[in-house]
Amino acid sequence: xxxxxxxxxxxxxxxxxxxxxxxxxxxxxxxxxxxxxxxxxxxxxxxxxxxxxxxxxxxxxxxxxxxxxxxxxxxxxxxxxxxxxxxxxxxxxxxxxxxxxxxxxxxxxxxxxxxxxxxxxxxxxxxxxxxxxxxxxxxxxxxxxxxxxxxxxxxxxxxxxxxxxxxxxxxxxxxxxxxxxxxxxxxxxxxxxxxxxxxxxxxxxxxxxxxxxxxxxxxxxxxxxxxxxxxxxxxxxxxxxxxxxxxxxxxxxxxxxxxxxxxxxxxxxxxxxxxxxxxxxxxxxxxxxxxxxxxxxxxxxxxxxxxxxxxxxxxxxxxxxxxxxxxxxxxxxxxxxxxxxxxxxxxxxxxxxxxxxxxxxxxxxxxxxxxxxxxxxxxxxxxxxxxxx
Amino acid sequence: xxxxxxxxxxxxxxxxxxxxxxxxxxxxxxxxxxxxxxxxxxxxxxxxxxxxxxxxxxxxxxxxxxxxxxxxxxxxxxxxxxxxxxxxxxxxxxxxxxxxxxxxxxxxxxxxxxxxxxxxxxxxxxxxxxxxxxxxxxxxxxxxxxxxxxxxxxxxxxxxxxxxxxxxxxxxxxxxxxxxxxxxxxxxxxxxxxxxxxxxxxxxxxxxxxxxxxxxxxxxxxxxxxxxxxxxxxxxxxxxxxxxxxxxxxxxxxxxxxxxxxxxxxxxxxxxxxxxxxxxxxxxxxxxxxxxxxxxxxxxxxxxxxxxxxxxxx
Numbered sequence: 001x002x003x004x005x006x007x008x009x010x011x012x013x014x015x016x017x018x019x020x021x022x023x024x025x026x027x028x029x030x031x032x033x034x035x036x037x038x039x040x041x042x043x044x045x046x047x048x049x050x051x052x053x054x055x056x057x058x059x060x061x062x063x064x065x066x067x068x069x070x071x072x073x074x075x076x077x078x079x080x081x082x083x084x085x086x087x088x089x090x091x092x093x094x095x096x097x098x099x100x101x102x103x104x105x106x107x108x109x110x111x112x113x114x115x116x117x118x119x120x121x122x123x124x125x126x127x128x129x130x131x132x133x134x135x136x137x138x139x140x141x142x143x144x145x146x147x148x149x150x151x152x153x154x155x156x157x158x159x160x161x162x163x164x165x166x167x168x169x170x171x172x173x174x175x176x177x178x179x180x181x182x183x184x185x186x187x188x189x190x191x192x193x194x195x196x197x198x199x200x201x202x203x204x205x206x207x208x209x210x211x212x213x214x215x216x217x218x219x220x221x222x223x224x225x226x227x228x229x230x231x232x233x234x235x236x237x238x239x240x241x242x243x244x245x246x247x248x249x250x251x252x253x254x255x256x257x258x259x260x261x262x263x264x265x266x267x268x269x270x271x272x273x274x275x276x277x278x279x280x281x282x283x284x285x286x287x288x289x290x291x292x293x294x295x296x297x298x299x300x301x302x303x304x305x306x307x308x309x310x311x312x313x314x315x316x317x318x319x320x321x322x323x324x325x326x327x328x329x330x331x332x333x334x335x336x337x338x339x340x341x342x343x344x345x346x347x348x349x350x351x352x353x354x355x356x357x358x359x360x361x362x363x364x365x366x367x368x369x370x371x372x373x374x375x376x377x378x379x380x381x382x383x384x385x386x387x388x389x
Numbered sequence: 390x391x392x393x394x395x396x397x398x399x400x401x402x403x404x405x406x407x408x409x410x411x412x413x414x415x416x417x418x419x420x421x422x423x424x425x426x427x428x429x430x431x432x433x434x435x436x437x438x439x440x441x442x443x444x445x446x447x448x449x450x451x452x453x454x455x456x457x458x459x460x461x462x463x464x465x466x467x468x469x470x471x472x473x474x475x476x477x478x479x480x481x482x483x484x485x486x487x488x489x490x491x492x493x494x495x496x497x498x499x500x501x502x503x504x505x506x507x508x509x510x511x512x513x514x515x516x517x518x519x520x521x522x523x524x525x526x527x528x529x530x531x532x533x534x535x536x537x538x539x540x541x542x543x544x545x546x547x548x549x550x551x552x553x554x555x556x557x558x559x560x561x562x563x564x565x566x567x568x569x570x571x572x573x574x575x576x577x578x579x580x581x582x583x584x585x586x587x588x589x590x591x592x593x594x595x596x597x598x599x600x601x602x603x604x605x606x607x608x609x610x611x612x613x614x615x616x617x618x619x620x621x622x623x624x625x626x627x628x629x630x631x632x633x634x635x636x637x638x639x640x641x642x643x644x645x646x647x648x649x650x651x652x653x654x655x656x657x658x659x660x661x662x663x664x665x666x667x668x669x670x671x672x673x674x675x676x677x678x679x680x681x682x683x684x685x686x687x688x689x690x691x692x693x694x695x696x697x698x699x700x701x702x703x
Contacts (some may be wrong), residue, residue: 002491002492002494003492006488006491006492007492010477010480010484010488013479013480013484014477014479014480017479018479223473223474223475224471224472224473224474224475225473225475225476225477227441227471227473227475228469228471228473228475228536229492230440230441231439231440231441231464231467231469232464232489232492232493233460233461233462233464233465233493234461234492
């Protein structure tokens with residue numbers, strides 16, 4: 001225990017002093033998550049629209065109902081102002097993203113077949129202006145249709161034709177949100193782009209954490225320090241386990257930093273269940289260590305191990321959809337043979353609140369993969385850590 | 390009393406025997422030099438003694454404990470200074486020594502005292518907070534030693550500890566070894582530098598092709614090899630008569646001419662008893678002596694005679 005803890009602790013100290021390694025293991029996933037998450041995140045944030053409805057005619061109620069529609073509420077938060085001046089002021093001061101002022105004679109003008117319009121005030125954010133204008137245009141299209149009918153058929157017939165004129169514009173959603181380049185399909189499943197890439201790159205870099213442990217072993221073997229450690233009164237497996245555990249502590253630190261940073265800075269919702277998330281990270285790291293030891297036992301030197309391991313991890317990330325989303329549907333189930341698939345999809349299942357059964361099934365498969373790789377690693381370990389094995 | 394006993398030790402890699410029925414003892418308090426050309430089996434022997442390699446057969450006892458049956462007890466009594474610089478560049482000198490101290494079970498004030506003592510011993514206490522990456526080769530070698538001695542082992546194994554360092558650091562290391570020995574540690578020392586082995590070792594074992602071909606003090610080895618001294622006469626002219634008379638002298642083992650007969654190399658059993666006779670012969674023939682040199686046998690020549698190779702032969 002003493003030897004194990006001492007080697008683990010000093011391993012963590014040694015790795016933590018290598019700034020380039022820390023930058024890669026912690027900085028890179030955060031950067032990739034930010035870049036890819038932002039690039040593909042098409043979610044429109046709710047726009048605050050301040051409305052003053054001065055209309056006193058028969059369309060007043062239907063206008064108020066329109067602004068309270070549930071599907072509009074997904075994208076627009078309606079604020080009520082007490083005057084047209086308030087609307088203008090709120091937008092100018094940034095208290096609202098967009099302003100709408102409905103004149104008092106609006107219903108009357110519509111009913112008499114005259115041109116009728118709302119006064120709108122744009123705010124500073126283009127995407128929020130677009131969302132609010134989409135809502136206004138939707139209502140105004142319906143009104144224009146009524147005006148055309150009145151001019152053609154007369155007010156009474158038109159009113160009959162439309163039933164209660166000016167009610168809810170239609171049952172279609174006011175604003176449709178689709179993902180870039182993929183039409184109506186939801187390429188990130190039930191998660192947002194940033195959630196998707198947070199899960200993907202956390203797992204990919206945890207696998208690299210496993211490689212860090214093995215590279216440290218190879219470095220120490222080549223410098224002779226590992227050989228010297230075998231001369232101390234302890235078993236070589238305890239020493240090696242200590243070194244690997246030290247690197248795994250760094251992986252744990254890496255996971256904590258990535259999860260906390262993405263939660264508080266990128267606003268990523270990890271879905272709670274932090275025990276299950278920790279377990280998934282642990283299993284991914286263990287699988288990474290197992291895989292790296294297995295690879296190193298066949299290729300013998302540091303550079304080849306790094307190259308081979310990187311190829312395998314990047315391939316697994318690609319096959320599991322970590323680089324090109326939706327690729328998993330085109331690879332004929334090959335994605336299910338990767339560590340990344342089971343780890344990332346289980347993390348995403350936690351994020352989108354899937355059933356416990358689904359989460360634990362994913363963890364179960366991941367456990368089996370990690371166990372299998374660790375068994376192979378234990379058998380092959382002497383090839384990696386001993387010079388004459 | 391013997392601290393180390395090699396008992397018919399054999400090491401085979403596949404079918405190749407690298408250590409062949411090795412059998413010798415090292416007494417407590419000795420500085421034992423292990424010599425041999427590359428591939429002689431000395432590194433393999435040291436690795437088996439340190440518990441880094443398993444034995445194919447035989448046994449090694451250290452302080453009465455068997456490396457086969459009680460490896461941890463043996464390891465507790467050993468401090469290994471490997472040939473490589475087995476230190477961590479990202480840790481400071483103090484952290485390096487502390488790390489190894491903790492692995493040997495030292496804690497608290499005792500650990501701090503021993504770390505200071507070891508760093509002081511190798512002359513690095515003032516550099517304790519610096520990382521080895523800023524050290525010279527000699528300083529790194531000294532830190533390599535500090536890591537091995539801080540738990541005060543009974544047996545210190547030094548595998549080529551002076552490779553590639555400046556003369557000042559070499560002298561410091563050799564002096565340190567003598568001091569460690571005086572403080573009670575037994576030392577096993579391997580080196581390619583014969584003069585170092587001659588200077589500090591109380592006994593020497595010569596390994597060749599996995600076998601111990603000679604073992605003893607320097608004088609005992611010379612006697613075993615039957616090697617004597619050499620007298621070199623540089624004279625002003627060659628004389629056939631004097632050559633014949635010298636070569637027939639009963640104290641002369643071998644005579645060789647060089648420089649067209651102007652240099653005579655005379656191998657003798659013991660120079661002091663026949664030097665006067667030889668000088669008389671030279672004078673008798675009217676030859677003027679320009680220079681006389683007396684050469685004592687050294688380990689290099691002894692090694693060459695015993696193995697047919699120099700120590701640095703590949």
